[in-house]
Structure formats: structure tokens, C-alpha cells
Amino acid sequence: MTNPVISEPKRHLISVPCKIxxxxxxxxxxxxxxxxxxxxxxxxxxxxxxxxxISLHAQPTATALILSLFMAGFGVGQLIFGPLCDRxxxxxxxxxGCTVFTMAAFGCAISSSIAGLVFWRFLQGIGAAAGPVxxxxxxxxxxxxxxxxxxxxxxxxVATLAPIIAPTLGGIISSWTxxxxxxxxxxxxxxxxxxxxxxxxxxxxxxxxxHALFVSNLSANYWRVLSHRVCRTCAITGALSFGGLFxxxxxxxxxxxxxxxxxQAVFGALFALNALGIALGxxxxxxxxxxxxxxxxxxxxxxxxxxSAFLVLLTAKQVLxxxxxxxxxxxxxxxxxxxxPNVVHGTLEPVPEIAGVASSLFGGLRMIAGAISSELVxxxxxxxxxxxTGVMLLFAASAFGFWLLSLPFLRESRPTAAFSTExxxxxx
Numbered sequence: 001m002t003n004p005v006i007s008e009p010k011r012h013l014i015s016v017p018c019k020i021x022x023x024x025x026x027x028x029x030x031x032x033x034x035x036x037x038x039x040x041x042x043x044x045x046x047x048x049x050x051x052x053x054i055s056l057h058a059q060p061t062a063t064a065l066i067l068s069l070f071m072a073g074f075g076v077g078q079l080i081f082g083p084l085c086d087r088x089x090x091x092x093x094x095x096x097g098c099t100v101f102t103m104a105a106f107g108c109a110i111s112s113s114i115a116g117l118v119f120w121r122f123l124q125g126i127g128a129a130a131g132p133v134x135x136x137x138x139x140x141x142x143x144x145x146x147x148x149x150x151x152x153x154x155x156x157x158v159a160t161l162a163p164i165i166a167p168t169l170g171g172i173i174s175s176w177t178x179x180x181x182x183x184x185x186x187x188x189x190x191x192x193x194x195x196x197x198x199x200x201x202x203x204x205x206x207x208x209x210x211h212a213l214f215v216s217n218l219s220a221n222y223w224r225v226l227s228h229r230v231c232r233t234c235a236i237t238g239a240l241s242f243g244g245l246f247x248x249x250x251x252x253x254x255x256x257x258x259x260x261x262x263x264q265a266v267f268g269a270l271f272a273l274n275a276l277g278i279a280l281g282x283x284x285x286x287x288x289x290x291x292x293x294x295x296x297x298x299x300x301x302x303x304x305x306x307x308s309a310f311l312v313l314l315t316a317k318q319v320l321x322x323x324x325x326x327x328x329x330x331x332x333x334x335x336x337x338x339x340x341p342n343v344v345h346g347t348l349e350p351v352p353e354i355a356g357v358a359s360s361l362f363g364g365l366r367m368i369a370g371a372i373s374s375e376l377v378x379x380x381x382x383x384x385x386x387x388x389t390g391v392m393l394l395f396a397a398s399a400f401g402f403w404l405l406s407l408p409f410l411r412e413s414r415p416t417a418a419f420s421t422e423x424x425x426x427x428x
Contacts, residue, residue: 018199018200019200019202020200020201022142022202022204028155028158029158030196030200030201031135031138031139031155032135032155032158032159032161033193034094034130034131034132034134034135034193035131035132035135035136035155035159036131036159036161036162037101037127037128037131037190037193038074038125038128038129038131038132039159039162039163039166040162040166040186040189041070041101041105041124041125041128041186042067042070042071042166042249043162043163043166043167043170043249043271043275044166044167044169044170044173044182044185044186045066045170045179045182045183046167046170046249046252046253046267046271047167047170047171047174047253047257047264047267047268048170048171048174048179048182049063049064049066049067049253049254050063050253050254050257050258051174051178051179052066052114052117052179053114055178055179056111056112056113056114056117057114058114060254060378060381061378061379061381062114062118063114063378064250064374064375064377064378064381065114065118065121065378066117066118066121067249067250067374068250068370068371068372068374068375068378069118069119069121069122069125069371070121070122070124070125070128071125071246071367071368071370071371071374072122072125072367072368072371073121073122073123073124073125073126073128073129074125074126074128074129074363074367075125075129075363075364075365075366075367075368075370075371076125076126076129076364077097077125077126077127077128077129077130078129078132078133078360078361078363078364078367079360079361079364080126080129081093081097081129081130081133081134081360082133082137082357082359082360082361083213083217083218083357083360084096084213085130085133085134085137086137087210087213089203089205090134090137090138090141090203090204090205091197091201091202091203091204092203093130093134094130094131094134094135094197094201095194095197095198096130097127097128097129097130097131097134098127098130098190098193098194098197099127099190099194100123100124100126100127100130101124101127101128101130101186101190102127102187102190102191102194103123103127104120104121104123104124104126104127105120105124105183105184105186105187105189105190106183106184106187107119107120107123107124108120108121108124108183108186109180109181109183109184109187110180124186125367127190129363129367132359132363133359133360133363135155136155136359137204137359138204139155141204141205142204160275160278160279160282163271163272163275163278164272164275164276164279165272167267167268167271167272168265168268168269168271168272169268170182170268171264171265171267171268172265173185174264175264218357221354221357222357222361224351224354224357225347225351225354225357225358225361226361228350228351229409229410230346230347230349230350230410231346231347231350231351231358233346233402233403233406233409233410234342234343234344234345234346234347234362235343235347235358235361235362235365236365236402237297237301237339237343237399237402237403237406238339238340238343238344238347238362238365238366239362239365239366239368239369240369240395240398240399240402241300241301241304241335241336241339241340241343241395241396241399242336242340242366242369242370243369243370243372243373243391243395243398243399244304244308244332244336244373244391244392244393244394244395244396244399245332245333245336245370246369246370246373246374247373247374247376247377247388247391247392247394247395248274248329248332248333248388248392249370249374250370250373250374250377250378250388251374251377251381251385251387251388251391252267252271252388253267254381254388255325255385255388256270256322258383259383259384259385260321260322262322270322270326273326273330274326274329274330274333275333276330276333277329277330277331277332277333277334277336277337278333278334278336278337278340279337280334280337281300281333281334281335281336281337281338281339281340282337282338282340282341283337284334284337284338285300285337285338285341285342293342293345293346294407294410296338296339296342297338297339297342297343297346297403298403298404298407299338300335300336300337300338300339300342301335301339301396301399301400301403302335302400303331303332303334303335303338304331304332304335304336304339304396304399304400305393305396305397305399305400306331307328307329307331307332307335307396308328308332308389308392308393308396308397309393309396310328311325311328311329311332311385311389311392311393312389312390312392312393314328314389315384315385315386315389315390316386320385320389325385332392332396343362344359344362347359347361347362348362369395373391373395376391376394377391
């Protein structure tokens with residue numbers, strides 16, 4: 001079922017006390033804030049991982065579950081909230097996600113054991129998943145064509161601020177109040193965001209799909225995406241490339257703080273600088289929209305592979321330092337910024353009538369790859385940068401190899417015509 005856009009004559013029937021107009025900049029900021037929930041939840045606690053391990057008497061392997069189980073929950077949640085928002089409506093499903101997120105953040109803050117903390121982080125990941133899935137569904141409901149693409153780009157650009165500011169902010173809160181303060185902060189953020197949604201965000205659907213949660217419909221739609229050659233190739237490529245990125249995200253705190261002995265504030269600044277690489281990559285991809293998407297993906301994956309290989313080489317020679325690592329890490333995040341908008345477009349473009357399901361599947365696969373990646377980093381960690389750089393190379397090589405093997409089949413597939421000539425600047 002196609003979700004109809006709310007027409008102007010019907011808007012007053014679903015009004016809220018303090019409506020934020022959908023054509024305003026504030027509306028873009030609201031949706032971007034919702035999209036930021038996962039990044040804020042992950043990046044704000046990176047600098048506290050060592051403190052959490054000491055406080056709860058946990059080994060690095062157990063502490064890493066704070067990230068990997070969040071990512072697993074986020075992957076599961078994306079598969080849930082896509083069809084759920086079609087059944088209940090965007091606003092109720094988004095409020096449900098905020099509620100789960102807030103309760104889980106509070107549970108994390110009062111946890112007395114690493115097992116309890118990991119459990120609540122898994123639930124927090126499920127709640128955070130509502131943000132990216134539903135916010136982009138709202139844009140699809142309200143806008144079409146060029147207007148929709150602009151909103152996607154604006155939301156993605158603003159949301160990129162999260163990984164830039166979150167590590168520094170999390171480090172400051174942790175140094176002032178301890179690691180529990182970070183989760184109390186996230187809980188407070190969930191309450192404020194939920195309040196704004198209740199007061200200011202209108203429902204963007206006129207009719208809900210009563211069959212959206214039927215198992216037969218769900219399985220058929222997800223299989224349709226997976227069985228489509230272009231969708232499948234782009235989704236898997238996006239997941240593998242994201243696995244390389246999350247190897248850096250999950251291992252960076254141990255490498256920069258424990259091994260390189262950097263201050264938490266310095267680590268936060270370096271992490272923010274690397275996050276800026278994603279924004280630069282996405283901006284470059286948007287500016288080069290005349291270049292075929294397949295060429296952009298190949299170039300981006302190649303840059304990521306080369307950067308990861310040099311990181312492993314410097315690690316093997318035991319000459320890796322913050323100074324030598326930063327340019328290569330920035331190249332790696334830049335490559336993710338180049339690749340992601342194009343594989344997102346390739347996943348969604350062939351199946352516009354079930355773009356929500358395609359978006360959920362794309363995000364779910366990425367989060368599952370991220371969870372596997374962080375677990376590999378934790379399992380292989382030996383108090384050297386080898387685990388982080390080695391897993392980065394493993395996923396970068398897998399993504400590049402899978403993409404190259406798939407290219408001949410994509411050339412034979414008719415639906416790739418649009419994929420080869422138009423790019424999207426949206427970062428999920």
C-alpha cells in the first residue's frame with residue numbers, strides 16, 4: 001500500500017498544539033535530531049569505555065558488548081520499526097521508539113553489573129532504530145521529487161554533527177559526573193525529544209496499512225528487496241563497508257586512550273575530525289552527481305581499501321602513531337561518505353513502492369555488520385592497534401572484492417540505468 005500525503009485541507013484534522021511547519025528549517029532540525037539518536041548513543045560513551053570496565057570489573061571483551069549489543073539491537077529495531085510505522089502511523093511509532101530509548105538509557109545509568117548494562121544497551125539500540133527509519137519515511141510522505149531529495153540531503157547534513165560533537169560532549173559529561181552521567185544525559189534527551197514530538201510533530205499519514213505487519217506481506221517485501229540484484233548488491237556492499245567503519249569506531253577508544261595514552265578530550269577532538277571526513281565524502285559525492293554511481297562506489301571502496309592496508313602495514317612495522325594514523329583514518333571515513341549515498345540510492349531506487357522496507361533492510365544489514373565487526377575487534381584485541389586495523393582491512397577488502405565480483409552482473413541488469421546516472425546525498 002502506498003502511503004498518501006496529507007493534503008492541506010486535512011492537516012487541521014490532525015493538528016498539534018505547537019505545529020512545526022514541514023517546509024521550515026526547524027522541521028529539518030527536528031528530523032535530524034531524531035536521526036542523531038544512534039550516533040549520540042554510540043559516540044557519547046566511547047570515551048567512557050575504560051571507566052565502565054574498571055567500575056563494573058569487566059574485561060575489554062565484555063566492555064565491547066556495550067557497543068556491539070547496541071548495534072545488534074539497532075539492527076533488529078530497524079526491521080521492526082519500518083513495517084510498524086506503516087501500521088500505526090509515523091508519530092505513534094516514533095513516540096514508541098523514544099519511550100523505549102529513554103527507559104533503556106535510564107536502565108543503563110543505574111546498572112550495577114556489565115550484564116545489566118549490556119541488556120539495557122540492546123533495548124536502547126532497538127528504541128534508537130525508530131529515528132532513522134521513520135524520519136525518512138516522514139520525508140517521503142510529505143515531499144516528492146526534488147523537494148524530497150533536498151530534505152534528505154539537509155537532514156543528512158545536520159545529522160552528521162552528532163559524531164562530531166558526541167565524543168567531546170560525552171567526555172566532558174563523564175569527567176564531570178562519571179560514566180553514569182552520560183546515560184542520564186541520553187535519558188533526558190529522550191524525554192525532551194518525545195515531548196517535542198507530542199507537541200509539535202503532526203502525523204504525516206492519512207491512512208495506515210492494516211496489513212503491514214502480516215507475516216506474509218513482510219516476508220514477501222523483504223524477499224523482493226533481497227532477490228533484486230541491484231538492491232542486494234548495494235545493501236551488502238553498504239553493510240560490509242560500514243563494518244570497516246565500525247571496527248574503527250569500536251576500537252578507537254582503546255587504541256588512542258589505552259595504547260597511545262591520549263587524554264579523553266584529545267581523543268574526542270580527533271574522533272570529531274574523523275567524523276568530518278564522512279561529511280566531506282558525502283558532499284563530494286553530491287557535487288559529482290554527473291559521475292555514474294557505480295564509478296563513485298568503486299572509487300570510494302578503493303580509497304578505503306588502500307587506507308586500511310597502509311594502517312595495517314604501519315601497525316605491523318610498529319610505527320603507527322596518532323600523527324601517522326589520522327590522515328589514513330580520515331581517508332577511510334571520507335570513503336564511507338562517498339560510498340554510502342550511492343549504495344543507499346541503489347538499494348531504494350529500484351523499489352520505490354516499498355522504499356521503507358528497503359531502507360529498513362539496508363540499515364539492519366549495516367548494524368549487524370557493525371556488531372560483528374566490533375566483536376571481532378574485541379576478540380582479537382591484544383593491547384596493540386592490530387585488532388582495529390586488521391578488522392578494518394578485512395571488511396574493506398570484503399566490500400571491494402564483493403563489489404568487483406558483482407559489477408559484471410550489474411551491467412547486465414536493466415534497472416541499473418538510473419543507478420548509474422543519479423546519486424543521492426542522503427546518509428542513513
